[in-house]
Each structure stands twice: as structure tokens, then as C-alpha cells.
Amino acid sequence: MEKIKRVEDSLTEQIQLLMPQHINGTGRLFGGKLLEWIDIVGGVTARRHSECDVITAAIDNLQFKEGAYQNDTLVLIGRVTYVGNSSMEVRVDTYVEELSGIRRPINRAYMVFVALDKEGKPTRVPRLSVETENQRGEWEGALKRNELRKIRRTEGY
Numbered sequence: 001m002e003k004i005k006r007v008e009d010s011l012t013e014q015i016q017l018l019m020p021q022h023i024n025g026t027g028r029l030f031g032g033k034l035l036e037w038i039d040i041v042g043g044v045t046a047r048r049h050s051e052c053d054v055i056t057a058a059i060d061n062l063q064f065k066e067g068a069y070q071n072d073t074l075v076l077i078g079r080v081t082y083v084g085n086s087s088m089e090v091r092v093d094t095y096v097e098e099l100s101g102i103r104r105p106i107n108r109a110y111m112v113f114v115a116l117d118k119e120g121k122p123t124r125v126p127r128l129s130v131e132t133e134n135q136r137g138e139w140e141g142a143l144k145r146n147e148l149r150k151i152r153r154t155e156g157y
Contacts, residue, residue, distance in 0.1 A: 003126035005080075007135055010048035012078040014041050015097075018070050028067035029074075034094065035062070037076055038109045042090040045078035046113035049088055050125040057087060058112040058149060066106050073097040074106075081135075082142030086122035087114050089142045110145055 016022075016037060024030040039056055046054040068074060075095045082089040090111050095103035117123040130139050 004129050005049055005126045006129045007079050010045050010080050012041050012045040014076045016074040018068055018072045020070060023070050028069060034107060038092045041076045041078040042092050042111040045080060045090045046088045049080045050115035052115045052123060054113040054115050056111060057114045061110040063108050068096050068106055075103060080128055081138035083125050083128045085124055087112055088125055
């Protein structure tokens with residue numbers, strides 16, 4: 001019987017307090033540091049879903065909505081949006097959390113990870129149970145993003 005997992009089974013949340021070493025010359029969070037954290041959260045989410053090691057296959061649709069500054073609290077949340085045979089698309093949302101607890105979105109990224117077996121070869125991942133309207137919308141969006149990735153590959157991008 002094929003294993004099935006829910007989106008919530010692999011949900012990952014990471015908190016970061018922005019320190020001076022995370023800030024670029026304009027006084028904002030360095031984009032490369034945020035990308036590192038996004039890749040970690042995405043990778044942990046994919047590992048939780050697949051129950052194996054994973055590699056990052058693609059990072060796309062990375063949208064910076066607004067900046068973050070020293071002493072801001074960042075919250076990164078990763079969730080699986082789609083699974084293929086050995087691949088998984090993961091969405092990572094980044095928020096600045098105000099002292100009141102209100103979260104303001106500053107970034108959204110979609111990434112693709114591939115699950116690897118003990119020999120480092122792609123391996124089948126559990127199916128994803130899509131249970132809510134939002135999850136169905138993410139799944140359908142993932143199908144479109146996957147088609148765009150295929151087009152970019154054939155065009156050499």
C-alpha cells in the first residue's frame with residue numbers, strides 16, 4: 001500500500017532574529033542570507049515528507065515583497081504543495097513578526113527537492129493528501145509552475 005501524508009505532517013517553522021551580520025550595506029536583510037534560510041526550511045520540509053535525504057533541484061518564483069531590518073523577528077514557514085514520483089515542490093513563506101504577534105509577509109519562494117535513497121539515487125516519495133481548497137489551489141499552481149520549469153529547461157534556462 002502506498003504511503004500518504006498530509007501537508008501538516010511536514011509543516012516546518014523557523015524563527016530568526018536579525019542581527020548585524022545578517023544586514024547588507026543598505027541596512028536591510030541580505031537576500032543571500034534569506035535564501036540560505038529558505039533553502040534550509042524547504043529542505044527540512046521535504047525531508048519530513050519524504051523521510052529521506054533530499055537535494056535542491058530548483059528555486060523559482062522567489063518574490064521579495066518588502067525589506068526586513070536589524071532586530072526584526074523573521075518567521076519562515078515551509079509546506080509541501082505538490083509531489084511527483086521522487087520530487088516535491090515546497091512553498092516557503094517569510095514574515096516579519098511584530099511584537100504584537102502580527103505577521104507581515106515579506107517573501108514567498110517555491111522550490112523543488114528530489115528525494116534520494118541510501119545510494120544517492122532518486123527514490124519514490126509518499127503521495128500528498130490534498131484536503132483543503134487552498135491546498136488544491138497550491139497543487140494546481142504547482143502543475144503550472146512545473147510546466148514552466150520544463151519549458152525553461154528546453155529553452156536552456
